[in-house]
Amino acid sequence: MTLRIAYLGPPGTFTFQAAGQIWNQSEDLLPSTTVPEIVDRVRWGDCDFGVVPVENTVEGIVTASLDQLVFGTGDVVVLREISVRTTFDVYRAAGASGAPTGIASHPHGLAQCTRYVNASGLPSRVFPSTAAAVEAAAADPGLLAIAAPELAGRYAVSLVDSGVEDHPGVFTRFACLGSRRRQADVPPAAEELSWKTLLALTPATRPGTLADVCVQFSDQGVNILSLTSRPLPGFAGAYVFVLALADSRTSAGVARAVNGLLYTGVRVKFLGSFLSDHLLRPARPDRPLSAPTGSFGLTDLPEVGSVFPGR
CATH class of the missing domain: 3.40.190.10 (Periplasmic binding protein-like II)
Structure with missing residues (x-):
């Protein structure tokens, strides 16, 4: 049976390229105009899967996609992730x-x-x-x-x-969305990839909350790849924290960390556990990472004291 794949169209977009790297041309690639439209088409069964951008290595998180996962009904999750070189x-x-x-x-x-x-x-x-x-x-x-x-x-x-982009070597990550029960229907990766799990956490607002969340994972040896905050609608000053973990949902470490969070009152939403090329492409930097201009280091202690006089 031919699958129906929704993507941000029209044909020729970077999302179209990402969809084409996951599925062959025998599937129906159906253009959509917005991310919410793609999610709705998958949720209501009009399409089997959807492909949306989730993060760019220059512009950062695509909030329109992330918010659909975080604040949606939970029946659409990430099943696969793929990176596409972004040049203009x-x-x-x-x-x-x-x-x-x-x-x-x-x-x-x-x-x-x-x-x-x-x-x-x-x-x-x-x-x-x-x-x-x-x-x-x-x-x-x-x-x-x-x-x-x-x-x-x-x-x-x-x-x-x-090649008119400001920064050469930019990548955009795209997520394949679908029902969790359809994960086996996503084509296998052509190369060995790494597992990644995405969670949305809603903790109580108190000093040390975020540190406590991170400790739950570090104590279990689970690496947090990224942490993003999104405002909690209707609650000024409260946030939902989205964590990307370098592990599968089936690992004992992830399970123990999630149980620990629940016992501390944190609400946990599962956004997907999937194969990703995030550790393989783009390549690891061949030079030390450069912090933003104006960042402090150990050699800047006198200046640090002028900014943080209470130390």
Whole structure:
């Protein structure tokens, strides 16, 4: 039976590329316009699976996707994760002449190509996807579009410039969403990947709460890959913490940590346990990590004392 896969369309988007890396062309890839639409199509059975962006190595977490998981009904979870290299080219309507009058892309595309956009001096236009921007440029000779490579073959546009992103080597992670009982229906990975588990935790608001949460996992030898906070709707100053763990939900360490959290009054929501390439691609840095400019180190103790006089 042919599967129905919802993705952020139209064809040619980075999400389309991610879906194509998981499923072959024999499946029906169905374009959607928003992340909530994709989740709803999966939840109500219109589609078997959905593919959405979850994190970019420059722009960070895609909150529209994360919030659908955290604050949704819980019947749609992450079943697989895949990374796609994010590089941007510039297109214009085929045969267009004269000075361009505008530049367009998805908000993340514009944000990741700030230097190019600013240097152009053109007013920017926002579109729901990079491919939609190219589609608009094909119909408007004055419009430049920033989008994924190789779109000139899909639309009546010509390549103007390539590799215009501010930071080369950027990746975007995409999640395959579906019902937990459908995990076995997701195609096996072509390479050895690592397990990852995603949890949303709602603790009581008190001093040391977050530290106590982290200790539960460190005591069980479970590595926390990332921790993200999302405001809890209706409760000013309260947050839900989303943890990505480098382990499977079936591991004894994860189970013991979750039990420990429950005994301390933390509410735990399961968002998925899945194979991910997060430890294999992109490659580990070949140089020491650089902290943001202005960060303190041990050699800056005098300056630290001026900022934190109570130490």
